[in-house]
Amino acid sequence: GIQVEQxxxxxxxxxxxxxxxxxxxxxxxxxxxxxxxxxxxQLINLFYIPSGTKQNGRLSATTVATERYSLLYIxxxxxxxxxxxxxxxxxxxxxxxxxxxxxxxxxxxx
Amino acid sequence: GAGVSQSPRYKVAKRGQDxxxxxxxxxxxxxxxxxxxxxxxxxEFLTYFxxxxxxxxxxxxxDRFFAERPEGSVSTLKIQRTQQEDSAVYLCASSFxxxxxxxxxxxxxxxxxxx
Numbered sequence: 001g002i003q004v005e006q007x008x009x010x011x012x013x014x015x016x017x018x019x020x021x022x023x024x025x026x027x028x029x030x031x032x033x034x035x036x037x038x039x040x041x042q043l044i045n046l047f048y049i050p051s052g053t054k055q056n057g058r059l060s061a062t063t064v065a066t067e068r069y070s071l072l073y074i075x076x077x078x079x080x081x082x083x084x085x086x087x088x089x090x091x092x093x094x095x096x097x098x099x100x101x102x103x104x105x106x107x108x109x110x
Numbered sequence: 111g112a113g114v115s116q117s118p119r120y121k122v123a124k125r126g127q128d129x130x131x132x133x134x135x136x137x138x139x140x141x142x143x144x145x146x147x148x149x150x151x152x153x154e155f156l157t158y159f160x161x162x163x164x165x166x167x168x169x170x171x172x173d174r175f176f177a178e179r180p181e182g183s184v185s186t187l188k189i190q191r192t193q194q195e196d197s198a199v200y201l202c203a204s205s206f207x208x209x210x211x212x213x214x215x216x217x218x219x220x221x222x223x224x225x
Contacts, residue, residue, distance in 0.1 A: 004152075031212055031213075031214075033213065033214065035216075040218070041147075041199060041218065041219050041221075042216070042218050042219075043153075043201070043216040045213065045215060045216075048213040086152055086153075088152070088153075090212075096158060096166065097143055097145075097155030097156075097157075097158050097166065097169065098143075098145075098153075098155065098203075098214060099155065100152030100153050100154070101152055102151065102152050103152055
């Protein structure tokens with residue numbers, strides 16, 4: 001199966017800062033998702049992005065499928081952005097289990 | 111409901127007890143997935159259903175773990191003779207399953223603690 005590496009593992013920023021989270025895949029994926037896990041453990045869908053670029057408010061993501069990586073950008077960070085960010089990929093067109101990275105633990109300080 | 115629901119949210123079991131965890135997927139979603147998340151780790155895939163058919167159970171850690179989805183909707187993950195290493199959050203996810211776009215949506219999870 002595929003391997004997923006996320007970096008950095010931990011990130012501490014001041015409110016208002018920008019950040020870039022990276023996800024590398026060992027093989028091609030047909031399903032790629034970014035999640036935010038809130039303090040109560042709920043995985044919140046941020047982006048479904050097997051390729052290309054998407055934006056949603058202060059968040060955006062880019063996946064370069066040919067080079068097997070994806071980036072999540074957070075601009076003007078707020079304390080509510082704190083939590084763990086996971087990327088996850090699947091090989092089989094989406095109808096198969098996702099392989100998750102170990103996550104990036106983000107702390108936004110006021 | 112609008113999202114994936116799971117019950118119970120918390121379960122405490124004594125070692126050796128059997129437990130059953132329930133998942134209600136998003137209405138109309140064909141695909142259903144179970145994951146296990148240990149403390150401080152990312153979720154790990156356990157098993158996958160398409161309708162009532164269990165198409166992949168490669169992630170189930172032992173034969174004590176059993177999952178079913180008899181009518182292609184609600185699913186139950188059963189763990190027999192629980193062990194302390196089974197303590198984790200068990201997450202259920204569903205996806206539409208019929209299109210190229212197969213975004214998975216997760217429930218809130220069941221936190222299992224085995225004493």
